[in-house]
Amino acid sequence: xxxxxxxxxxxxxxxxxxxxxxxxxxxxxxxxxxxxxxxxxxxxxxxxxxxxxxxxxxxxxxxxxxxxxxxxxxxxxxxxxxxxxxxxxxxxxxxxxxxxxxxxxxxxxxxxxxxxxxxxxxxxxxxxxxxxxxxxxxxxxxxxxxxxxxxxxxxxxxxxxxxxxxxxxxxxxxxxxxxxxxxxxxxxxxxxxxxxxxxxxxxxxxxxxxxxxxxxxxxxxxxxxxxxxxxxxxxxxxxxxxxxxxxxx
Amino acid sequence: xxxxxxxxxxxxxxxxxxxxxxxxxxxxxxxxxxxxxxxxxxxxxxxxxxxxxxxxxxxxxxxxxxxxxxxxxxxxxxxxxxxxxxxxxxxxxxxxxxxxxxxxxxxxxxxxxxxxxxxxxxxxxxxxxxxxxxxxxxxxxxxxxxxxxxxxxxxxxxxxxxxxxxxxxxxxxxxxxxxxxxxxxxxxxxxxxxxxxxxxxxxxxxxxxxxxxxxxxx
Numbered sequence: 001x002x003x004x005x006x007x008x009x010x011x012x013x014x015x016x017x018x019x020x021x022x023x024x025x026x027x028x029x030x031x032x033x034x035x036x037x038x039x040x041x042x043x044x045x046x047x048x049x050x051x052x053x054x055x056x057x058x059x060x061x062x063x064x065x066x067x068x069x070x071x072x073x074x075x076x077x078x079x080x081x082x083x084x085x086x087x088x089x090x091x092x093x094x095x096x097x098x099x100x101x102x103x104x105x106x107x108x109x110x111x112x113x114x115x116x117x118x119x120x121x122x123x124x125x126x127x128x129x130x131x132x133x134x135x136x137x138x139x140x141x142x143x144x145x146x147x148x149x150x151x152x153x154x155x156x157x158x159x160x161x162x163x164x165x166x167x168x169x170x171x172x173x174x175x176x177x178x179x180x181x182x183x184x185x186x187x188x189x190x191x192x193x194x195x196x197x198x199x200x201x202x203x204x205x206x207x208x209x210x211x212x213x214x215x216x217x218x219x220x221x222x223x224x225x226x227x228x229x230x231x232x233x234x235x236x237x238x239x240x241x242x243x244x245x246x247x248x249x
Numbered sequence: 250x251x252x253x254x255x256x257x258x259x260x261x262x263x264x265x266x267x268x269x270x271x272x273x274x275x276x277x278x279x280x281x282x283x284x285x286x287x288x289x290x291x292x293x294x295x296x297x298x299x300x301x302x303x304x305x306x307x308x309x310x311x312x313x314x315x316x317x318x319x320x321x322x323x324x325x326x327x328x329x330x331x332x333x334x335x336x337x338x339x340x341x342x343x344x345x346x347x348x349x350x351x352x353x354x355x356x357x358x359x360x361x362x363x364x365x366x367x368x369x370x371x372x373x374x375x376x377x378x379x380x381x382x383x384x385x386x387x388x389x390x391x392x393x394x395x396x397x398x399x400x401x402x403x404x405x406x407x408x409x410x411x412x413x414x415x416x417x418x419x420x421x422x423x424x425x426x427x428x429x430x431x432x433x434x435x436x437x438x439x440x441x442x443x444x445x446x447x448x449x450x451x452x453x454x455x456x457x458x459x460x461x462x463x464x465x466x467x
Contacts, residue, residue, distance in 0.1 A: 014443070125444065142439075247439065
C-alpha cells in the first residue's frame with residue numbers, strides 16, 4: 001500500500017493505492033497528471049490554455065483535445081441540468097466546476113489502464129474509489145459535518161464509484177446560482193452525491209447544489225445517483241437508494 | 250413542483266358509500282338505543298325517521314357537514330349528530346320516490362364531496378392540519394417552519410423565519426414524497442478510510458494538519 005498527499009490546484013490531493021505494484025513513481029506520474037491539468041485549466045494562470053481562450057488568443061477549436069472534451073462535456077451538462085450548470089460566467093469561461101471531477105476520473109482511468117484495481121483518488125474532498133481497501137473491505141468514506149470540519153455525520157461503504165460534496169462551508173460561497181446570480185445559497189449547506197464515477201457525481205452535485213432544496217429531487221430522478229443533503233438547520237434529506245451505501249457497525 | 254394533492258373520484262365514491270353505510274347502520278343503532286329509553290307511544294313515529302334520512306342522504310349528498318380539517322369530529326358522533334339536527338319527517342311523509350329530498354334541498358353547510366375523503370382517510374402518523382414549529386437557532390440565523398399535513402402526510406413545508414429573510418417553500422410532490430427521507434445529522438465516531446466534504450483550501454488543510462500534529466504530540 002502506498003499513499004501520498006500533495007497540494008495542487010489549490011487543494012490537497014490524496015492518492016492511495018493498495019495494489020503491491022504501486023511505487024513512488026506511480027504516484028509521481030499521477031500527481032504529474034494533475035499538475036498538467038492545472039497548467040491547462042487554471043483560470044489563475046495567465047498563460048494557461050483556458051486563460052488564453054478567455055483573452056481571445058485562442059479559440060476552443062484550436063485548443064487541445066482535453067480542452068475541447070471539457071467544453072463538450074460542460075455543454076452537455078448545462079443542457080442536462082436546465083442551465084444550472086454553466087461554465088460561462090462574468091464574461092469568461094470557468095470550467096473548474098467540471099474539471100476537478102473530470103481530472104480525478106481521468107487519473108482513475110490511467111490507474112485502471114496501468115492494471116491497478118484497488119485505490120482511491122481524493123481531490124479536495126471529491127473522491128473516486130476503486131475495488132477495496134487495505135483490509136480487503138469496501139472503502140469506508142465519511143461525509144464531513146458542514147458545521148464542524150473535524151466531525152463526520154455519515155459513514156458510507158463503496159467499492160468502485162464516485163462521491164462528491166458541494167457546500168457553502170470551508171471556502172465560503174464558492175457555488176452560485178446561474179439562474180439567479182445575486183441570490184445567496186444559504187438554505188442548503190452541503191450536498192453529497194454518490195455516482196457511478198466521480199465525474200458524474202461531481203458535476204451533478206455542483207448543479208444540484210445550485211438548485212437549492214429542489215436539488216435533492218433532481219438527484220432522486222437521476223438513475224445510478226444517490227444524494228445526502230444537509231440544510232442550515234442541520235436537517236438531512238436523502239434519496240431512496242442512499243441507505244444502501246450506509247456502513248453497518 | 251407545484252403539484253397539488255387531489256383525491257381520485259373513485260376514492261370519493263368509495264368513501265361516500267362507506268359514509269352512507271356507516272350512517273345507516275349508526276342510525277339504526279342510535280334509534281334502537283333511543284327507542285328503549287322512550288315511552289312506547291312515540292316509537293311508531295320515530296321508527297321511520299332514520300331510514301328515511303339515510304335514504305335521502307345516500308342518494309344525494311355527503312352525510313355530515315364536516316368542519317375544517319383540524320376539527321374532524323370522532324366518527325361515532327356523526328350519526329347521532331345527524332339525527333339531532335335534521336327535521337324528523339312525519340309518518341305521512343313516508344318515503345316514496347317523489348318524496349325524497351331533491352339534491353337542491355341539501356343543507357348549505359354540506360361540504361363539497363372532495364372535502365370528505367381528505368378528512369376521513371387521515372390515518373397516517375400525523376393528524377391533518379397546519380402546524381407551526383419552534384424558532385430554532387440554525388447557526389446562520391433563526392429557522393421556523395410551518396408544515397401542512399393532508400391525509401396524514403406532509404404535503405408542504407414553509408419557512409416562516411429564515412436566515413437572510415428568504416422564504417422558501419419545499420413542495421414534496423407525488424413522485425418525490427414517498428422516497429425522500431429526512432433525519433437530524435449526528436456525529437459519527439466510526440473509522441473511515443477517507444472523507445468527502447466541500448473543498449478544503451490548502452490553508453485550511455495546513456491549519457487542520459497543524460492541529461492534528463499538535464494533538465499527536467500530546
